[in-house]
Amino acid sequence: MTNNLFNKKTVVLIGIIFAAALTRLIPHYPNFTAIGAVALFGGAYFDKKYLSFVVPFAALFITDLILGLHSTMWAVYLSFALIVVIGFNLRKQNKPLNIGVSAVVASVLFFLITNFAVWLSSPMYPPTTAGLVESYVAAIPFFNYTLFGNLFYVGVVFGIFELAKLKFPSLVKA
DSSP: OOOOTTOHHHHHHHHHHHHHHGGGGSOOSTTOSSHHHHHHHHHHHOSSHHHHHHHHHHHHHHHHHHHOOOTTHHHHHHHHHHHHHHHHTTTTOOOHHHHHHHHHHHHHHHHHHHHHHHHHHOTTSOSSHHHHHHHHHHTHHHHHHHHHHHHHHHHHHHHHHHHHHHHOTHHHHO
16 A cells, blocks of 8 residues: 555545546436435445545535535434444445445435424424424435435446456556
């Protein structure tokens, strides 16, 4: 392993993450993007933990600047940080089943945190337990897209990198 910050592996990882983050900018079903997969992927593959956060967060933030900012972004970024941490658990156990389970856990986490934030900050729902339940029930269709998007794009980004490692063995050693 090299100490160089921008070794081949790091450059490839950054390229995959930024390419995947662009899915937020093309027409898509609500929440059916690669952004959750990007967080898991960064956590799983970057050798330097700080890059696991910096690179995916940069991709998220740049696309947020294009899409627009909103009052519950704190919840999105909190979710995103926790998903990166989930990705850390894939470093030694990077198997398809573990990746799939992590994608499901990431989807549930994102759903719970972001919809709690909507309930907390929106006058649409009363500040009661019933209001919280109502906000979660109203968001179920978005959860389906988040879940399917995470599962699909996790397969894509993890698969692309694993194929790249087969074609370019230097990525394994980098």
